[in-house]
Amino acid sequence: MDDLPEWQKLMLNALAAGKFEDAVEFKKPYLPKKLYKYREITLATLDNIVENRLWASTPASFNDPYDSGVGIIKNSLHRQDTYWTNWLEEKSIGQYIADEDLKSIFDSSNRLEALERHIRLKYPIAPPIIYDLINMRHQIEKIVLDLNRRCKESINVCSFSAVNDSFLLWAHYANDHKGICVEYDLPNYQPHDMDGRRLFPVIYSSELFDASDFEQSKYLPLIASIYKHSDWSYEQEWRYIDIINPLSPGRYFYLNKCSAIYFGSRTTLDQIDTTFRLTKIAHNVMSYRMINDNTKFGLSAKSTSELGIL
Template identity: 30%
Template sequence: MEGENMCWKNGFFDALFPIDERVISVPYCLKEPSKRGEYLDVLIPNRKKTNVELAFKILEKNIPNRVYKYRTFSEFSLTNFRNDTLWATNPANFNDPFDSISIEKDISLKELDDILRTATEQMTIDDKSNGVYKGIYDTYKSIVSPEEQEKLEALFKIFSQVLTERTQYTFKVACLSETNTSVLMWSHYSNDHKGFCIEYNGQEIYNSDLIKKRFFPVKYISENERQIPISALALDYPGLYSVLCKTNVWSYEKEWRICFGMEENLESSNIQLPKSTGVYIGAKMPSEHRKAIIDIAKTKNIPIYQEVLHFSSRSISFERIM
């Protein structure tokens, strides 16, 4: 089963993100300005190109019937459950510090300057007080000298950090899983089995108006696999490859991601999903929390399942209770 899964995923990624070694060596300044790739067509005849139609044809045949969201018990998660919403955020906020990192080589100073200028103009107050953008913002805004050399020196100091981490901040991502039986995920994301897990129809998510063609599988790669410059991939989907690749240590999550580029101006970070199709209550959930989940599920008229721990086999299963 896992082999078949990898086979179609490889086909999907090869079609949407064709890696051509000849393209990697071309300076970024000759690739980025040409959104349709005219420069590359001249420089590298017969280069590998994105086949969007094939990629989505493969994807649409392999959307999982059911996907799951593990939740801790809180007012926020209850609201999401009640309203069928899912929070999307920058991958920089995820628990994997290497999530969605990208690299790029040979960006001109003017292009770097444009990146920084755009980033600082679009940042909110919260953005400016957190993470890499605080360093970018403080450094960039402090450059007031008219002398160009001083500005260039400051830009070079943050050059590497910006190029490595910028895709962590240029996407909003919501995460789901193909499985609801992962003991690790119940432990990590559902508060040691005291939380719950919501079930959704994967096909309905993929075909919903807001999410259409923004629902993708995660590709798990070797820890030693080199970083691919985003512009060596698909100019149609810059940066998305980095957002969809995680190292093999995370493969147990069997993750799918809903991805929005920052340029899409997502109205709310709470993404509207189709109605949930079931809910699973953690084996250690306190009785008062359990009642709250059951009450919401009843109003939604969806099946309710109870997690069962099997100590002899160190596994879990579920029993339908309503």
């Protein structure tokens, strides 16, 4: 967490301490004025725009298997010296391992795995201690898997981006540049605005989220859901996060009316016409088309009226 911006550290520490209101205040100045949602053009997409609603779902359905997952409890369990000392004495582990080897095992990030590996190498015919180790490892893995499941099932998430000109986002989420990017204007964010308060920045890291310092926080699922691998940093993602009743696998919510629609550079004129007419009637939104730059890699938005499309 040392390499994070100071405001993100403060936000995370506030959530860890259960101080949601403080976390909201720390991230409030950094909330983008506009957020964007990349979508394929479907009847469901158009209906949601007309009805001014968005769908938040559990991370279990997302395209990243690590999304909202945790590498938690494992490290803290492995590194509880008092627990380990008592367990080693109970199992008389000294008869199997020399003191210098035991020290290297204690220094390992995964003591159970290191201990099991050492004993297996030294004793091809496994002594009873091996089975104790295997059982313990299985119990820990079960705890971690169950905690991952509960974290993913206890929140609903809707993803946005702070940018509307990402080649990769257009390719991945807007049907290879044949879809749309919906703009939501957030200039009037207020402290009492519940949906605005539920918008959080994604924190990108090369390490799997280890919640050892957060495991007592009631906001653990929320904290886990804003960590993603740094490979995803191009998305510049913000998330609407709703901590829910586990019986609710997803729900509609209402942010602000969309303020503009951007059509992909490969969107057909018929799709543009249909989408524009439906959304124009509903919200009187501005519309643009993304244009490929001819002098460099890049996309720019031009008004459909300027292009003579509508």
